[in-house]
Amino acid sequence: METRELRYFVAVAEELHFGRAAQRLGIAQPPLSRAIQQLERRLGAALLDRTSRAVTLTEAGSVLLVEGRAALDAVGAAERRTRRAAPSATGRPGLVLVTKASASRELLAELLDAYAAEPGAVPVDVILCGPAEQERLLRDGRADVALLHRPFDSTAGFHTEELSTEGQVAVLPAGHPLTVRAQVLMADITGLPGLPLPRWPDPDGTYPPGPGPQVRDHAQLLQLVALGRACAVSPESCRAQLHGDLAAVPVLDAPKVTTVIAWPPHSRSRAVADLVRTATRL
Amino acid sequence: METRELRYFVAVAEELHFGRAAQRLGIAQPPLSRAIQQLERRLGAALLDRTSRAVTLTEAGSVLLVEGRAALDAVGAAERRTRRAAPSATGRPGLVLVTKASASRELLAELLDAYAAEPGAVPVDVILCGPAEQERLLRDGRADVALLHRPFDSTAGFHTEELSTEGQVAVLPAGHPLTVRAQVLMADITGLPGLPLPRWPDPDGTYPPGPGPQVRDHAQLLQLVALGRACAVSPESCRAQLHGDLAAVPVLDAPKVTTVIAWPPHSRSRAVADLVRTATRL
DNA sequence: CGGATCAATACCCTGCCAGTATCGATGACC
DNA sequence: GGTCATCGATACTGGCAGGGTATTGATCCG
Incomplete structure (x- = not known):
């Protein structure tokens, strides 16, 4: 399965409308229809139920929407992280840390200060965003490391270390x-x-x-x-x-909130490892 | 980035030899050379250092090898899981559980019996394999759920529940x-x-x-x-x-071994959820 | 019963990908 | 040092896949 096919399918599955999906993808509607048909033929599975008035996802289609998004994120992450590792990008070999605007400012400041004092520390860019964004940024390679908050954020698919717990x-x-x-x-x-x-x-x-x-x-x-x-x-x-x-x-009886530092499981970057080690020692 | 390009690059990066990689991919060597060049141009990063005698990975190349494998696994998983969810496959909507041959036979038998007694249970195929294989099968969608053993197996990227601990x-x-x-x-x-x-x-x-x-x-x-x-x-x-x-x-002083049940974080299958619930109740 | 909407089909064309043949560079061997 | 073998890059060509336009066919609406 090619990523182009996946992108096409995800667009249609999200729009539930071939015309709008084609517009979003910047192609005409007929090639999109054909691409989806071909994908269905190759998978041997109907992904969409179409009438001339409505498009709905089949069971298999829902699975492919979820799995396909994850796969596209993984491909995007591979691409971004490779670019970042390129020598031409050495001008900015920095880390990107993503966290919520509401997160503890002290913890973050402490972490950044402590890491900056480490030998071999690289510049750290901080991105602040809403809860849902964080996971995505980390998953698709736009961020290297995140501060997440259990139980609000899902840490599925990442390596994590607990940093602090509070009421x-x-x-x-x-x-x-x-x-x-x-x-x-x-x-x-x-x-x-x-x-x-x-x-x-x-x-x-x-x-x-x-x-x-x-x-x-x-x-x-x-x-x-x-x-x-x-x-x-x-x-x-x-x-x-x-x-x-x-x-x-x-x-009194609200669940305790744990701040964790999370990073993608494939990370082989020394900078990420250093930052995590620094964080756990705080 | 298309999966074809990723497959090509991973093949070359693993073989460190264009000719053998081309053979493995079932194509001729020149198209492979060109595809890698194009990939490098598009990424703006050198992935391989080639002399006429040896091919070696650059820093960016090593990153793409690791990330690319993960991405290809994710794409493969999307494809397999979609096929499995197709109505035509309903004849065998079974779960695939993978574990080591050395794992506790009692625990496995108990789990399978208990799950089979659940209402709505589906047939479970059991795959036994070596330690390294397990992770791969789960990651690329050939298996739905695994019994892993901490600290030997990496559970990175999966949801897990602890089942038992032993010396x-x-x-x-x-x-x-x-x-x-x-x-x-x-x-x-x-x-x-x-x-x-x-x-x-x-x-x-x-x-x-x-x-x-x-x-x-x-x-x-x-x-x-x-x-x-x-x-x-x-x-x-x-x-x-x-x-x-x-x-x-x-x-006395050997690390304790924890058996965990692990499943991919995107799983929306009721069968997997049931099996996990059954396992945690044992 | 028109008209509007929307996916599918028919048909064409362009460009990319793969193939063959060949070159150029580098190291090995006599 | 000359020759050969190895191996990746380049040149050129052809087939097919993917994209575009025009149109059809089905369904819902008034």
Whole structure:
């Protein structure tokens, strides 16, 4: 199976529309139709059910969508990492570290400082992004190493080392009745009138149905809490980012959050190894 | 980057010889030379240093060899798993489980029996193979689930659940002086005259240099021990497979061996999920 | 019963990939 | 030192795959 065929199929499977998929791919619709047919013939499996009004995925098609995306990421990663290892790129042999904007700034600063002091340290570019992005960047080779947070992020497919564990706090508008308490339980904050917990996007970028505002990152969330439109449960370390309009109360029975450093299992880079070693020694 | 280019490069990188690689790929040598040149041009990176007498990998080339193999495995897995999910294959929608021949027979039998009793269980094909093969089969989609043994097998890139932990025993020829002991230490058996520990192949199929006989699987190893040509340190459960010529003594300070069930992180198959759930409940 | 939408088909053409033949460089051997 | 063998690169050619345009056929809508 060629990556071109995979790209074509993934486009159609995501759009569920040959015309739009062809447009996205920058080709005409007929070649796309034929390419998918050929792919189906070679696999001996129907991937799509088409009527002239709707295209839907078959069972095999759903499998290929998931597996195909992973395979395309792997190919993309191979390409990017090879480029990065090229001598012509030696001008910037830096590492790319990706983490959430909401992550502990102290831990990150400490790590970067400690690593920079190591002999043979290379420049580290830091990318901040939303939770779903991180995994993708690491998987497709745009990043070398990530700081992830269990249990929120999936660490499947990566090597990881645990760095720190912390409890969670409820973030509430300043002056809310609950803020006088020394601690609360999850049950205390799940049904607060007018202060629903927010909805985070699924990995595919869509939001689950239900009440609560949609948020993409932690800054948005804190903004909503300050506006009195939501409440939140966040790792303790976010307290450093709270300003006057917000208050935090420990949540006793919230799951503990573990910060881990993650890197792709094939990494043979000394820089990644050094950074990980530095991190585990903090 | 197309998978064809990757296949070509991996072949050349493994053979370090354009002629042999071309033969292996079933094409002539000139197209192969051109394909690699084109790949290098597109990546903007030299992958191979060629003289007319020798071909060697550059830094970027080594990266692409490792990453490219992983990517090709991912593409192969996508293809195989899609085929398996096709309705035409519904005649055999079975699971493929891969494990070492030396693994605990009881654990495996127990697992298969328990799973077969589950509602909705599908037939399970069992593949037995050497340690290095397992990872590959799981990674390239020929197997759905594996029983691996930490710390011997790398579980990088897979989801895993721990099933059981056991100590290790020294396996010695019957009648050896040490067999009268109730327990031994690693130090007692590392330097035994005439009974070296064996060498296992690296993931690439080559053997590390040093003394000791080369073995590929556990049966070979036990044979060598029975012949008085080696000794071994193996998980306790191998005792069930020892016959009269062999004796086992617990090794106090050998690392504990954990049997884990592993599956690819993208698996959305209910059968795999059921099998894993069954395994963790044993 | 038209018209709109959308995938499939028919047909053509271009460019890429693979093949054969050959060259050029390098090391081996007498 | 000359000759030969080895091995990768280059030159040239042909077939076919993949892409484009035009059109058909099926289905839903008003």
